[in-house]
Amino acid sequence: MRRNLLAILAGAIALSAGPALAQQGSITLRDRLVVVSSSSSASLTQAVIGAFVERYEGVPAPITSAPGSTHALELFCSGVGPQTPDLAVVTRRMPRAIQETCAANGVRDIVELQVGLGAVVLVARRGEAIQGLTTRHVWEALAAERPHEEEFVPNTARLWSEVAPTLPRSEIRVIVPEEGSGTRALFDDLVLESGCRHAKPIRLIFEAHYRRSKCVTLRNDPRVTAVDSGDVVAALLAAPPGTLAVVSYDQMLASGGNLVPLPLDGVTPSPATIGSLDYDPARTFYLYAKRQHSRNQQGVGVVRGIREFMLEVTSEHAGGPGGYLSAAGLVPLAPADRAAQRRIAERQSLMSR
Structure with a gap:
């Protein structure tokens, strides 16, 4: 899968960049940024x-692809050079295993930025919301197996009231995102695992690995699509x-009020509860930049604009209160945290962990 995605992306880069790729002695080897995302x-x-593009007049629009968080990071870490991405925007922090893949492929100078906050939410159409749901209820309703007398049995629950008597007889x-998407990964981590971790059979x-599989393996019947x-x-x-x-917070906002978020564990997702992390299934948007692709002191590099892109992402008019990214579901970081991320972008400080 990763090889296929890399081949497709490399083809798109070659077609878009054209002759610039062949000019090895020029200032840059590619004329536009390549950004992958979840x-x-x-x-x-x-x-x-x-x-x-609007701020830097005449700059070609970056090449983009959205293969999902895991595949985006794998593509980012596939190597250094004009056929590989410059930036990745994802909804999960880069795991240690992928960092090791980066290092093995020569990708060592990585800048990590926190862009802002978002969340994975459970939604219903207006007028159809269920009240009183907890992450434990969600796990017991959707898991392939439910705990029963300290053992696991196949999940045959048909109604919410079979999960908990306080829930409706509906x-x-x-509907959940397919595996491989950032939203599904966050749902698995922040809702399903949160809901199952205190069940005695799980403990x-x-x-x-076996414990996680019991938490995130969903039932294979019409109850889950x-x-x-x-x-x-x-x-x-x-x-x-x-x-x-199950959708991301920005998808809910983009519905124009057709979808309403459901409270989980008594907390409704909102800019205030996500920003304070009172809403547990909240997540951070991360941007990863390949500093090795920036121009060096001799003015030679893979592409121009990496630092400028990072400065745009961390600007107040983008990620601050009322910034244009709020329309995409972004909840701003605290003021001190936003200032810290701008310093990282300005200095292109390397990730150290």
Whole structure:
């Protein structure tokens, strides 16, 4: 999968850059930035690109691709040179294993920026919301197996009231993003694992991998429908009454009020609860930049504009209160944190962890 994505992206870079790739003695080897992203940060990425192109007149629009957080980071870490991405915008911090892949492929000078906050949310159509849901309820409703008398049994629950008597006697129907998307990964980590970690049968499992599989393996029946991350909202709007869906906070905002967020564990997602991290399924948007692609002191490099792109992302008119990224679902970092990220962008300080 990674090889196929890399081949497709390399082809797009070659077609767009044209003769510039062959000019090895020129100042830069490519005439435009290449940005990969997660699907749930695609709208944020496009908003930054629009402002970036508008601010720097005459700059070609960056080449973009949104293969998902994991694949985006794998592409970013695939090597150094004009056929590889310059920047990655994702919804998960780069794991240690992918850092090691970066290092093995020669990608060692990496700048890490926190762009702002977002969240994964459970939504319903207006007028169809379920009250009183907890992450434990969600896990027990959707997991392939439910705990019963300290053992696991196949999940046959049909109604929410079978999960908890306080919930309505309505059918369990939930649409989730397919595996591989940033939103699905966050849902697995922040909702399903959060909901299962305190179940006694889970605590008794010694092996971490087996424990996680019990938490995030979903039932394979009509109660759960997995679709492409970008198609979740359309699928929900076409689904039977009472259906719920898992989306990113920016997807909910983009629905124009057609979708309403459900409180989880008594907290409704909002800019205030996400910004304060009172809403547990909150996440940070990260940008990774390949400093090795910037021009060196001799004026030679892969591409121009990496530092300028980072400065645009961390500017107040982008990620500050009322900034244009708020329309893409971004919740600003605290003032001191925003200032710290701008300093990193200005100095192109390397990631150290």
